[in-house]
Amino acid sequence: MDAQGHAQAQSDKIQIKDQIEKYKEMLKSDPNNPTILSNLGACYASINEFEEATDLFNKILEQDPKNLDGLNNLGVIFTQTGKFDEAIAKLEVAVKLKPDSAKLWSNLGETYRRAGNYHKANVCRMRAIQLNERIKE
Numbered sequence: 001m002d003a004q005g006h007a008q009a010q011s012d013k014i015q016i017k018d019q020i021e022k023y024k025e026m027l028k029s030d031p032n033n034p035t036i037l038s039n040l041g042a043c044y045a046s047i048n049e050f051e052e053a054t055d056l057f058n059k060i061l062e063q064d065p066k067n068l069d070g071l072n073n074l075g076v077i078f079t080q081t082g083k084f085d086e087a088i089a090k091l092e093v094a095v096k097l098k099p100d101s102a103k104l105w106s107n108l109g110e111t112y113r114r115a116g117n118y119h120k121a122n123v124c125r126m127r128a129i130q131l132n133e134r135i136k137e
Contacts, residue, residue: 019043034060038069050077066097084115102131
C-alpha cells in the first residue's frame with residue numbers, strides 16, 4: 001500500500017470509530033434496538049474487532065433467533081475467523097428462513113469453500129447464480 005492508500009485507510013478507520021461512538025450513544029436510549037445493534041456490529045466487524053461484533057449480533061439473536069442480519073453477519077464473522085462449523089450452522093438457518101436470498105447462498109457457499117467442502121460450495125454458488133438470474137429477468 002502506498003502512502004496515499006495508507007492515509008485513506010487511516011481516514012476510513014477514524015470515520016468508522018466516529019460512527020461507533022454515535023451508535024453507542026444511540027444505544028443508551030434504546031439498548032435493544034436491532035437496527036442500531038446491527039449497524040454497530042457491522043462497524044466493529046469492518047475494523048476486524050470481531051469479538052465486539054459477535055457480542056452484538058448474539059444479542060440480536062437472543063431477542064430474535066430468526067433475525068437474518070444477525071445470522072448472516074455472525075456467519076460471515078465466523079467464516080473470516082475460521083470457525084466454519086459455527087458459520088455453516090448460522091448460514092444454513094438463514095437460507096432456510098429466506099431461501100430466495102442470493103447473498104445468503106453466496107455467503108454459505110464461500111464458507112463451504114473455505115472449509116474445503118467444494119461440492120456443497122458449488123451447489124450453493126449455483127443457487128446464488130440462479131437467484132441472481134431470476135432477479136435480472
